[in-house]
Amino acid sequence: MPTNGTNKALKLQFGLINHESRYLTAEAFGFKVNASAPSMKKKQIWTLEQDEQDGQAVYLRSHLGRYLSSDKDGKVSCEAEQRHGNCRFLIVAQSDGRWALQSEPHLRFFGGSEDYLSCFAQAIGETELWAVHLALHPQANLLSVSRKRYAHLSPEEGEISFDCNIPWGVDALLTLVYLEGKYCLKTCDSRFLNHDGKLVRESGRGTGYTLEFRSGRLAFKDCEGRYLSPSGPTGTLRSGRCSKPGKDELFDLEESHPQVVFQAANHRYVSIRQGVSISANQEDETDMETFQMEIDKETKKCMFRTNEGNYWTLVSHGGIQSTATEVGANTMFDVEWLGSRVALRANNGKYVCTKKNGQLAAVSDTVGEDEQLVLKLINRPILILRGEDGFVCHHKGSNTLDASRSVYDIFTLHFSDGAYHIKGTSGKFWYVSSSGLVCSDGETPEDFFLELLEHGRMAIRGKNGKYLRGDKGGNLKGDGETADASSLWEY
Known part of the structure; x- marks a missing residue:
């Protein structure tokens, strides 16, 4: 069995967004649930657990380790410490990528808004639909379950191939990009996978996939209802004829080590x-x-x-x-x-x-x-940073950076004799201003130093010797004295 040093698929964690663009939230007080949060923080992250026996029913576990459940009257709570019958849900995936969650014992659908959530609808309406926003770090290695081989960019063929025993080098890094409720697969050279197997510069209808979960594995459904799978001798990734996922259409996401x-x-x-x-x-x-x-x-x-x-x-x-x-x-x-x-x-x-x-x-x-x-x-030419409060992303309407967003921007990393230059989406460079704020509109590159300090986390030091950290207001600042929780970044 090939392994990337861990041989463990990443746990599938996500946020669920309702029709009013609010996230399903598990409150610590009274184990209540609501759909009021505008962004995804800790309380909005859910872990998917599947029934090992039948593979159909799923359980949704909150950040408190409690399970979502619904009784026969449609009353919803999240206090069950152990999985039981009322915690069993079926995922009914829709063509636009959203999910309906159906109580398996009572066959009613879960939905609503703000504090008024219930699981009593007999049919799926707009209020019963949830968009799925993955909470794991979006850069990973992709393993084909059937071929037991890893994906990598094959630049000469212009395709993604599954013929690696171990995910080695920059070519094995794939980035999941969340666009309009669907996910795109981006290669290390910033191209998107189209469903015909070709790599294209711009995202479009053919590059968006709905994520489906089967027995703890991922399947990618394209715009025509068909699934990605490896084909041919090199395992070229493209949509096949299959409209129902089998073993060939299942994948594991694995952590990408530096x-x-x-x-x-x-x-x-x-x-x-x-x-x-x-x-x-x-x-x-x-x-x-x-x-x-x-x-x-x-x-x-x-x-x-x-x-x-x-x-x-x-x-x-x-x-x-x-x-x-x-x-x-x-x-x-x-x-x-x-x-x-x-x-x-x-x-x-x-x-x-x-x-x-x-x-x-x-x-x-x-x-x-x-x-x-x-x-x-070498294997982070494109960089996505997530801190303790969320992702790093451009601040709307200014040249500063936010460090507490549920969406992320993709930055590019350029190596320079032991230092790095970080470039934003505008093509301008990061620098630390005199007030300590990290800005993203520099005309000339400024040196930053990466320190890979913990499993999956790095610290970034500015040329002033201080660490980049997220402050309480959600700003990215370059004034940290030590590499603590506020200045460690998943990458």
């Missing part, structure tokens, strides 16, 4: 091309010079995985080799972030240094020039 290349003080790239010893001796970047950075959730230490599936490990006399098949103490490294450079400290307490022959060895007590590496993040 993948990086290192350049040593000798200006060569760190590589495994020469064998098991990790050496800085190459002049170009290929899969052999790309390493997947997996951050341990507890210790925050990093493991570096090769495209052959092995990990860097500390061996005798301080050598670093790519021979470990399992994670252990010697595969863990501390990363010290030094602005445009990083230093790595191995399990023996020594810093990794580049020797005269290019080989890496953990033998140094202090950080000098030979212990410094340039770390380049």
Whole structure:
């Protein structure tokens, strides 16, 4: 079974938007539900759980871990700690991408507005329809359930193919873009997948898909009611003839780990091309010079995985080799972030240094020039940031950025000798103003420094040495002293 280091599909979490563009909300007080919120925060996020036995019924779990239920009179609450009969719903997907939720035991439909929600309608009307807004980070790897292969952009063919055993490099990154109630699939070079399998620059009728959930898996239904599936020897992703999803039409979304290349003080790239010893001796970047950075959730230490599936490990006399098949103490490294450079400290307490022959060895007590590496993040050419209060997006009517929105803007990331320039949708650059606000209308690029500090989260430091954070008013500011919850970003 192929795996991206986790082999775990992401939990399907989403917001449900009613006919008045308000989100279904689970209140902590009295376990009541309403549809009053204009945006998606924690209280508006629901987790879908499917019945393992029949695969048809679903359960909706709130952020409090309680289940949505409806009694025979249509009264709705969200206080059940365990799943039971009244918590069972059927999803009736509509052609426009919206869902109707039908109580399985009572066969009535769930809907309403504000505080007046019930599950008593005998037929589906406008008030019983809910748009689905995915809450997970929209950049991921896509696994075909039937082929057990990952999607990647095949630029020479101009298509998305499913023929990768592991999702490697920038080509394996796909971005889900939410447009007018449907989802588009965007490749790393900013093209959209049309349902005929072609990649196009502009979104349109043929690039929007309705998401359907089957047994915890995803299916993508196109504008003509047919489903995406891999076809042919390379697994070209396009709509088939199928109007009902089977195994071929099912996919898992998996977390996309950061993948990086290192350049040593000798200006060569760190590589495994020469064998098991990790050496800085190459002049170009290929899969052999790309390493997947997996951050341990507890210790925050990093493991570096090769495209052959092995990990860097500390061996005798301080050598670093790519021979470990399992994670252990010697595969863990501390990363010290030094602005445009990083230093790595191995399990023996020594810093990794580049020797005269290019080989890496953990033998140094202090950080000098030979212990410094340039770390380049290669699989986020387009960047979507989500903080503790929501996504980063342009502020309407000004040059500042919001950090608490339920919708996201897509920014582009340009590497510059260990620093990054961040470009907005207008083609202008981010910078930190004299008042500390992050602005997005710069004519010239300004350096920012990325620090990959936690599993799935990064901090961004401005050239003033301060961290970018979301303030209480929802603004993105460049004045954070420490990398705390307000300055850590899912990417």
